[in-house]
Amino acid sequence: MATPAFVDAFRALQTSTARAHAIAALAHELSPYEWRQLQALVDARSFHFDIVGTLPAELVFHIFSYLDISTPFRLQTVSRRWYSLLRSTDLLKPALRRWYDNTLPLEDASYEDCLQRAHSIHRFRTGRPIEVAATKPAPESSKRIALSEDFFIHVPYPYRQVRLTNLRTGEDWRMATEGRELIDRIYASNELIAFWNQAQTCYIFDYFARQRAKLRLPPSMNKFRGCRERTFICGGILNQHIELYLWDLDSQKGRTLRLDQPPLDSAITSPQCLDIQLLPNPSSKTFTLFSTKTCEARWCGHQVDSMSIDYYVITFDGQLVQQNKFVIPLTAEITELAGASITSIHPIDRKGGYRISVFCRYNHNGFTHMFNFDESIQAFSMPEQQTRSAEDVRTAWWKDSFYQIHVRETVQTKSMSFYFDHIGISGQDPKRTLCFQDSASLDDMDGGTDIAVLLNDRFAVVQAFKRLYVFSFAVEAKTANVGTAEESGLENEQMGDHVLWTVTSNTR
Numbered sequence: 059m060a061t062p063a064f065v066d067a068f069r070a071l072q073t074s075t076a077r078a079h080a081i082a083a084l085a086h087e088l089s090p091y092e093w094r095q096l097q098a099l100v101d102a103r104s105f106h107f108d109i110v111g112t113l114p115a116e117l118v119f120h121i122f123s124y125l126d127i128s129t130p131f132r133l134q135t136v137s138r139r140w141y142s143l144l145r146s147t148d149l150l151k152p153a154l155r156r157w158y159d160n161t162l163p164l165e166d167a168s169y170e171d172c173l174q175r176a177h178s179i180h181r182f183r184t185g186r187p188i189e190v191a192a193t194k195p196a197p198e199s200s201k202r203i204a205l206s207e208d209f210f211i212h213v214p215y216p217y218r219q220v221r222l223t224n225l226r227t228g229e230d231w232r233m234a235t236e237g238r239e240l241i242d243r244i245y246a247s248n249e250l251i252a253f254w255n256q257a258q259t260c261y262i263f264d265y266f267a268r269q270r271a272k273l274r275l276p277p278s279m280n281k282f283r284g285c286r287e288r289t290f291i292c293g294g295i296l297n298q299h300i301e302l303y304l305w306d307l308d309s310q311k312g313r314t315l316r317l318d319q320p321p322l323d324s325a326i327t328s329p330q331c332l333d334i335q336l337l338p339n340p341s342s343k344t345f346t347l348f349s350t351k352t353c354e355a356r357w358c359g360h361q362v363d364s365m366s367i368d369y370y371v372i373t374f375d376g377q378l379v380q381q382n383k384f385v386i387p388l389t390a391e392i393t394e395l396a397g398a399s400i401t402s403i404h405p406i407d408r409k410g411g412y413r414i415s416v417f418c419r420y421n422h423n424g425f426t427h428m429f430n431f432d433e434s435i436q437a438f439s440m441p442e443q444q445t446r447s448a449e450d451v452r453t454a455w456w457k458d459s460f461y462q463i464h465v466r467e468t469v470q471t472k473s474m475s476f477y478f479d480h481i482g483i484s485g486q487d488p489k490r491t492l493c494f495q496d497s498a499s500l501d502d503m504d505g506g507t508d509i510a511v512l513l514n515d516r517f518a519v520v521q522a523f524k525r526l527y528v529f530s531f532a533v534e535a536k537t538a539n540v541g542t543a544e545e546s547g548l549e550n551e552q553m554g555d556h557v558l559w560t561v562t563s564n565t566r
């Protein structure tokens with residue numbers, strides 16, 4: 059087929075300037091209808107293959123189920139066809155189910171419900187909380203705060219009552235021991251809180267039955283503790299063996315386990331420095347017992363030849379069913395090994411993934427090392443972001459999204475600042491996004507340099523400079539005191555006795 063004469067003429071033009079002039083002259087000749095034809099040609103060229111426009115909807119949903127949950131929102135603006143397809147619960151529900159590890163009932167969820175959840179996941183994965191609430195300065199301790207799903211638990215100064223807040227609904231409970239004694243530390247799951255008074259009573263509060271159980275246990279049984287769902291487990295060293303006590307909230311019954319068989323008997327080489335953590339798994343009626351067989355103290359006198367974690371799967375009847383060892387990888391050349399102790403175990407998803415922090419002392423220094431632990435295969439692995447850190451840094455993550463707080467001192471102004479950063483997503487280059495920052499003068503801090511961060515994909519709790527900061531990604535967080543807090547960017551408001559709210563503007 060012969061080319062039209064004007065195309066030949068266009069090809070004959072020698073310079074890009076001459077071609078640009080010719081295009082401008084041609085554009086001047088086009089009718090509105092021809093403009094639209096040109097527009098269609100341009101669009102077809104920029105989307106070489108319009109996957110959403112041409113494939114059956116089921117296939118589109120399948121393809122998008124592999125992409126980031128926020129992708130459909132970005133692409134809704136591409137065209138009307140994309141908009142109508144991508145605004146479907148059929149697209150969102152599979153992605154939400156996967157994110158929530160099939161723990162969320164979504165059958166009756168509307169598009170708006172799904173959208174709200176997807177937005178909160180997107181906010182969490184990009185380091186953009188909806189709001190931040192901060193308590194007025196008061197001494198706090200990381201042993202006295204806990205976060206489990208929507209429940210935030212803390213022991214406000216002067217540490218004589220436990221406060222439980224559902225951050226989603228605003229429901230709030232307060233509990234104390236009978237003699238209103240000092241509460242040293244708390245353990246909490248999404249269904250129970252356990253705390254001791256200074257004598258020998260352990261109190262267990264059931265969120266749903268709203269009732270309290272009292273267990274008379276010797277103080278020696280308050281050395282290791284763990285809880286999950288409706289099971290609480292605690293224990294200590296008694297007569298050179300490990301003794302545990304298991305409490306089931308449903309049956310309101312407890313049982314004692316004596317772990318004196320090998321190899322658990324040999325774990326007790328030096329009872330005073332034995333460090334044990336317990337992770338119950340009520341669905342399989344087992345628990346995992348972790349031990350570094352040392353403490354982290356240099357002066358203790360224990361013998362260390364490597365940094366490792368021994369861990370055992372034991373049934374609720376006390377039968378040992380599995381035994382494993384994880385050698386902590388140390389990147390530096392080791393000139394001195396003092397010891398290690400497991401400082402915390404926190405969930406990182408809803409299918410048995412955990413973050414395990416180990417404080418290790420070597421080469422005359424202390425470092426926190428953090429690992430992933432997959433309960434279903436009983437295996438440790440390295441997180442995908444750098445998590446070995448010194449004392450002034452804390453890292454936490456949920457699924458693939460990593461957060462960190464770090465503290466910096468400014469000598470000139472005699473103040474300390476802390477920074478709460480989103481440090482990125484697994485498998486991507488670290489990309490630090492500042493979520494929040496606050497400062498305090500050194501005089502006001504009065505030694506309150508403890509820092510801690512707890513988080514899940516809905517809320518984060520940061521403890522720094524004797525304050526508690528609650529970040530919300532999911533909904534506007536509520537406490538009993540926040541009923542009248544106004545949502546006006548960066549306004550500080552004194553609420554009741556000791557809660558100060560800082561609400562950042564709700565940017566999407």
Ligand SMILES: [Zn+2]
Nearest residue numbers: 331353358360
């Ligand atoms: Zn020791």
